[in-house]
Amino acid sequence: MPQPRKKNEILYFVLRNAKLRIGVAVVFLFVVLALVGPLLTKYQPRDYVAPGVQPPSSEFWFGTTSFGEDVFTQFVYGLRATFIVGLIGGGLGTLIGILIGFIAGYRGGIVDEILNMFTNIVLVVPSLVVLLIIAAYLEVRGLLFESVFIGFFAWPWAARAIRSQTFSLRSRDFVDLARLSGMKPLKIIITEIAPNMMSYLLLVFILQFGGAILTAATLDFIGLGPTNGVSLGLMMNNAVIYGALILRMWWWFIPPGLAITAIVGGLYITNVGLDEIFNPKLREM
Amino acid sequence: MSLQVENLTVYYQTLKGDVHALEGASFGIVDGEIMGLAGESGCGKTTFGQSLIFLHPPMKLVKGRVTLDNVELPIGDMERMNDFRFKKISIVPQYAMNAMNPTRKIGKMTAELLMSRNVDFQTLLPELKRRLDLVKLSYDVLNMYPIELSGGMKQRMVMVLSTLLNPSLLIADEITSALDVSSQKAVAEMLVEFRNKGYCKSVIVITHDISVLYEIADTILIMYAGQLAEKASSDIIMFAPLHPYTKMLISTLPEVGVRYADKRLTGIPGGPPLLLNPPVGCRFRERCPLAFEKCIEAPPFIETGKNHFVACWKAGA
């Protein structure tokens, strides 16, 4: 029941929660950079723009790679890829988690048993290794493909968490009432259970978003990311392979890692801030 | 006088401001008295009980004095209050079902708690066993985890544990509300027996269920929206109350002896005011059929008959 008073209260806490402000500001900064950045550069990520191994200058803000590519250009295009993976991979992971969590938690019984077992199996298998195997066999891989596959393996913990939440909501009075009034299960889930878990689902999505970014960075770093285009993980991969460490080309490997850390850290801190807003118990301390 | 409370005012600090949960409470309890504390949920009963023993943030002591056995309790001082807790004043909390650490055997937890208060567990063990017998718990519970006990068993165990050091005052907060009717009666009777045996000198029983109080309490104190409304012996509260709120509250009860009969509860029209910005004067004003101009001033809690205290301008008039 969204009462105006309650909405105001949430907004009030949103505005005065420092963690939330910092987290959102950091993520927002990088989103803007990802959107605007490619407009600020006249190059393409793989263009040869100047002799290689140049430190940052007014011409090349983040310097150049060993091959004379502009690091800034790669960086901003890589940021785009990062957010796309987070959005699609994290979104898909959340969606599957919601679907399986709702069904298992609402139906219970044998359906729950089977879904639970399935969840546990996918949970135990180290998803990255499976992704790695699949990616290794494929000659051509796209960003969308990578995102979707990450989503397919990221849902288990979300499903488990949502299942137990659904489980506790299922036995509440208002759900009983809906059931007694002859409402269909799907409608009950959509109109009665889901709205009461919105805040929780938002938290799940944020964590899935961050997780997908980290997984993608790992895959890209191994060299199993998209075969076309650049990503932050691939930049680090190239930096390591082509000896940026020994050549002391810090401008090559610091920006991509720093950006991932800042984005994922910003997401986590946003998550904590939101958690404090939704769960008054955590507000003290 | 066992307990003397003077002008006790406790607020809840929230980010939106102070909630005036308890305002200017003054009353006394004599040795051996079982006092029921009743009122609708949210009227400040639990805050009141908590503030006497464990006044922790976000609760805040605004003013007031509490003396127990002629010693002033430092209720606003978390550290100094520790000397009195458990030994002089104790509590059976509302959440007794979850009051024991789920991962410790009950006996071990008891021993660790006692040791932390510099009491020797072994010397108390025979007495503990006697009391377990009294509440019909086997000694085996000491070797069990809380999860292995039923709700009623946990309730009784916490009662025994809380009163183990024979406190002067026991606060029993909603000890019957989580139980079925037959266990309710048994637990209520045990409380009386605890008092009779001297395990606790006097008791404050906090509940919203007045019918339980009538069976065990000597006196009843009615609260409304953070203020005291009326205190008198149980019989007077039940059959000759003076405060209009008490009258309405009693009239909503099913007649004594016909609990849960098919007589429908009429309920009290309206709801209690929000305590974030409580109205000035008598807080029952807006729902009160007898309200008049003077009610804009808060009525004092005065003795209108022997041991009968009322906060209402119209009472006794």
Place this chain on the structure above:
Amino acid sequence: MRRYFERKLFIYILTFVLAVTIDWLIPRFMPGNPIQILISRAGLKAESAKLLYSYYMRAFGLDVPVWRQYLNFWIALFHGDFGISIWLFPQPVIQIIMRAVPFDVLLLLPAILLSWLAGNKFGAYAARSKWLDNTISPLGYILTATPYMWLGIMLGWLFGVILHVLPFSGAYSYSMMPSFSWAFVGSLLQHWILPFASLFLVMFGGWAIGMRNMIIYELEADYSHYLEALGAPRKLVRNYAFRNALLPQITGLALQLGVIVGGALVTEIVFSYPGIGYLTLQAIQNHDFFLLQGCFLFVIIGVLLANFAIDIAYVLLDPRTRAGMQGEG
């Protein structure tokens, strides 16, 4: 208790069967003659390629029915026969993997256990005061958000290149042969520090944050308030809260294993540390799919064993599971 373990074991066995099946299916999914494709991609000398081709034609047994092929795969597996490496032809895959496993144990076991212990300890400290919370928690969030490889790169750059105090490539000096000499053990330790540190630090951040949040939750739990109302000292209340907060952290360890494996993989790659992770990269780069299959299976086995160990630890530490299980029969 038996029922609990039987269920768990059933899941693990099912997982293993599924993993093996995936492992078996993948090369067969490839269009055309998989063996031909695999071997031609590897760019071997003509006669080795021919040898390998005939070996794998036999091993794959493409001429027998599918169910028979599948069965043969299992039989070979139980004989420890993972095939022959293409990259390091003609060494058997199992031999190559067995050489790598000790390095994984050396690196991962201490990193996981020590970071878990230290993270929990520091997380509990963070919940003690505002000041500690404001220093430990942000650090924890930054560490746990850091990609493993980036922390590895930064540590390698800082200590290996700029300060030039620690080696950042390999498991021991290239000029040495493995032996039981002090010099070798010293070199082993020196090379171990940086990869260990990057794994340790990232995981440490996660555990510290987890513990901090769990313990605050436990300190607000009813049993904590009851103890405080009875005048129990802070020390006892904290002690109980810490112990109870450890339990979800154990579950968390099981949930994190997959991520940890990924972290170990890239960390080994950054430092060219010759564990299974590094081997996996070599297998991918050299199109050695049989080695890759073997690595995959070994990782799965390792994760399943670790999961089982965690299950046992949990039952030993949480009396509720034991108490509940007795009731079940």
